[in-house]
Amino acid sequence: MTDGIHTEPGLSEGKTYRLKLVCVGSGSAELEFVPANAGTAATVPCDESVVQQRVTADELVRINVAGAKGATGVIAWQIDAP
Template sequence: MVEAGAERVADGIHTEPNLSEGKAYKLNLVCFGSGSAQLTFTPGSAGTKTTVPCDQSVVQQRITARKLIRIDVDGAKGSTGVIAWQIDAI
C-alpha cells in the first residue's frame, strides 16, 4: 500500500501522492452513501472523468506515474456519505 484514506463525500479527495515515475499503481475507490462522485487526474485527458457511484461498488483505475499527478474526487451535488480510497503498487 502506498497511500490510503477516507473522506466525507462533501469534502472530496484531493491528493498528490508521492509515486515513482514510470511505475504502475492501482487506485481503488469505494463510496458509501447516496449519489455519486467524479474522479479526475491532473495532468490527464481534458474532460475525462470517471463516475464513482455511492452504492458500495469498487471502482478501480490503473495509474502509470509521471513526474507529478493530482487525484481529485468531488461529490456530485446532493451526494452524501464517505469515500474510501487506496493506492497500491502493481
C-alpha cells in the same frame, strides 16, 4: 462529501499503480486526474461498489474526487503498487 479527496501521492515516476475507490451513501462522486493522461476520469457510484483505475506516474499526479450535487456519504481510497 463536501471536501472530497484531493491528494498528490508520492508515486515513483515511470511506474503504474492501481487506485481503488469505494463510496458509501447516496448519489455519486467524480474522479479526475491532473494531468488528465495519468488515469481515466470516472463516475464513482455511492452504492458500495469498488471502482478501480490504473494510474501512470510519469510526473507529479494529483487525484481529485468530488461529490456530485446532492451526494452524501463517505469515500475510501487505496493505491497499490504492482
